Amino acid sequence: MTTRFAPFEAAAYLDNDEVIAEYLTAAAEDPNPDVFLAALGEVAKARGMAQIAKDAGLGRESLYKALTPGAHPRYETIAAVLHALGVKFAVVAEGERGKS
Numbered sequence: 001m002t003t004r005f006a007p008f009e010a011a012a013y014l015d016n017d018e019v020i021a022e023y024l025t026a027a028a029e030d031p032n033p034d035v036f037l038a039a040l041g042e043v044a045k046a047r048g049m050a051q052i053a054k055d056a057g058l059g060r061e062s063l064y065k066a067l068t069p070g071a072h073p074r075y076e077t078i079a080a081v082l083h084a085l086g087v088k089f090a091v092v093a094e095g096e097r098g099k100s
Contacts, residue, residue, distance in 0.1 A: 010039075014046035021087055028089075034069040040078070041067035043085055055084035 027039030044052040053063040066073040
């Protein structure tokens, strides 16, 4: 007997700004940049891909291509998408690292 599962759709759970910020923060900490791009794509889906593309000044197809695994979007593209989503990058110190 084979057990089948429905595919997990993260977008269904990305329903408030705090959850979205935590999700993107966790994805940004992964060393694989495709993880962050995938997470950004899920958030854009949750918010409405067409609206995010419009708010970011991109075509919908361009947004899909920029968030495809293996893509190498420009910083300006990522910044525009983050702005359209109402979130921003934050740089924080890692604590005691580098102190003697």
